[in-house]
Amino acid sequence: MKVVIAHNRYSSAQPSGENVIVDYEIDALSRAGVEVVPFLRSSDEIADFSPVQKASLVTSPIHSRSTQRELAELFERERPDILHLHNVYPLLSPAVIETAHRHGVKVVQTIHNYRHDCINGLYFRDGHDCHDCHGKRWNAPGVRHACYRGSRAQSAIMATALGRHRDTWRSVDRFIALTTGMSDYLKSIGMRDDQIRVKPNAIADPGSPHRLGEGFFFAARLVEEKGVRLLLDAWDKVDRTQPGMSLTIAGDGPMRNEVEAAAEAGMINYVGSLNRDEVADRLRTSAAVVIPSIWEDVLPTSGLEALAAGRAVLATRMGGAPYIAGVDAENPAGTVTDTRPEALAEGFQQVHDRVSDYAQAARRRYEEVFAPPVVLRRLIEIYEELAE
Numbered sequence: 001m002k003v004v005i006a007h008n009r010y011s012s013a014q015p016s017g018e019n020v021i022v023d024y025e026i027d028a029l030s031r032a033g034v035e036v037v038p039f040l041r042s043s044d045e046i047a048d049f050s051p052v053q054k055a056s057l058v059t060s061p062i063h064s065r066s067t068q069r070e071l072a073e074l075f076e077r078e079r080p081d082i083l084h085l086h087n088v089y090p091l092l093s094p095a096v097i098e099t100a101h102r103h104g105v106k107v108v109q110t111i112h113n114y115r116h117d118c119i120n121g122l123y124f125r126d127g128h129d130c131h132d133c134h135g136k137r138w139n140a141p142g143v144r145h146a147c148y149r150g151s152r153a154q155s156a157i158m159a160t161a162l163g164r165h166r167d168t169w170r171s172v173d174r175f176i177a178l179t180t181g182m183s184d185y186l187k188s189i190g191m192r193d194d195q196i197r198v199k200p201n202a203i204a205d206p207g208s209p210h211r212l213g214e215g216f217f218f219a220a221r222l223v224e225e226k227g228v229r230l231l232l233d234a235w236d237k238v239d240r241t242q243p244g245m246s247l248t249i250a251g252d253g254p255m256r257n258e259v260e261a262a263a264e265a266g267m268i269n270y271v272g273s274l275n276r277d278e279v280a281d282r283l284r285t286s287a288a289v290v291i292p293s294i295w296e297d298v299l300p301t302s303g304l305e306a307l308a309a310g311r312a313v314l315a316t317r318m319g320g321a322p323y324i325a326g327v328d329a330e331n332p333a334g335t336v337t338d339t340r341p342e343a344l345a346e347g348f349q350q351v352h353d354r355v356s357d358y359a360q361a362a363r364r365r366y367e368e369v370f371a372p373p374v375v376l377r378r379l380i381e382i383y384e385e386l387a388e
Contacts, residue, residue, distance in 0.1 A: 004036075005036055005037070007041075009043065022040075037078050071099050072103065095168070098171075107174075109172050114185065174386060177198050179319075197382050200323075203370065212356065213286045230339060231249075238349065247269065247290070248268070248271060251272075280305075288306070294339050310360070315336050
């Protein structure tokens with residue numbers, strides 16, 4: 001089987017989990033015997049564009065003639081079975097789907113965000129959840145609010161690209177939804193049930209879990225949408241005199257001052273920005289991970305890391321967190337709440353009281369759903385289904 005993996009890499013100045021996942025899948029598929037042909041562009045290339053090329057960027061999210069020509073030549077040369085898309089903006093454009101189908105190549109796309117329906121791909125603006133453009137062919141509210149990079153002009157280009165390619169996206173042969181929630185999202189914007197398959201991302205196995213530590217751990221960028229203020233407000237309502245009831249926060253960002261003030265008041269333990277190894281060390285000394293997002297975070301990596309390490313999960317009922325915690329499973333790995341401080345405070349108590357049971361279920365859920373061999377097998381099954 002031969003698969004072309006196409007991805008517009010995000011700028012190196014913008015750390016991207018999506019870039020990491022694409023690199024991982026290329027490597028994993030190659031080691032599994034799948035012939036992979038990368039078709040990668042990078043937003044870093046734009047800095048070296050000529051004035052004429054930069055001028056063409058205005059229309060590239062809608063249709064990039066040079067990209068379609070390069071891709072057509074690759075199809076004719078390689079004769080692949082499948083085109084697997086990830087991010088197409090700004091240098092590829094959804095027109096690659098049309099190019100693939102003209103050459104008899106089936107198309108798969110992994111859905112990492114809400115960009116098919118939302119200009120900024122987040123369903124979040126001005127500090128709150130937003131679905132003003134949901135289901136609309138033309139994203140006028142997103143243009144009015146300058147949702148793409150704070151620019152109405154750039155937002156208008158993205159809105160045009162989304163409107164022009166609504167039907168193009170509906171022609172994709174298989175969508176890979178990272179969670180059941182993302183499957184529901186795709187159906188809500190007109191995709192058919194038979195087009196959708198659920199396959200999450202995988203993360204490397206850190207090995208057998210260490211002995212359960214104590215307290216809750218939060219590691220993320222300190223921004224509004226990650227629920228930092230909600231976390232602090234909820235923690236203020238928790239009975240922190242109980243043994244093992246502690247909260248450690250790691251990260252940096254615009255809300256650092258608020259976190260530092262809470263640490264100075266003795267409410268929490270703030271450890272600043274940590275690298276990946278340091279985060280893993282802190283995870284090992286904790287009992288649970290808290291994910292208090294107030295936006296529809298698709299599949300927060302911190303939740304997957306918690307499961308892999310055998311740590312309980314406390315999260316808000318936003319995005320992919322319920323899927324990670326397996327709240328509908330017979331033995332969930334944690335609990336989810338709404339985004340009221342009072343509700344999250346109750347969640348802290350519930351996880352504290354059952355942390356050992358949740359932690360054991362967490363590692364089992366990782367092994368059954370998110371371990372690399374399981375996820376890779378699922379991806380190859382999706383390819384084979386189409387190839388047949």
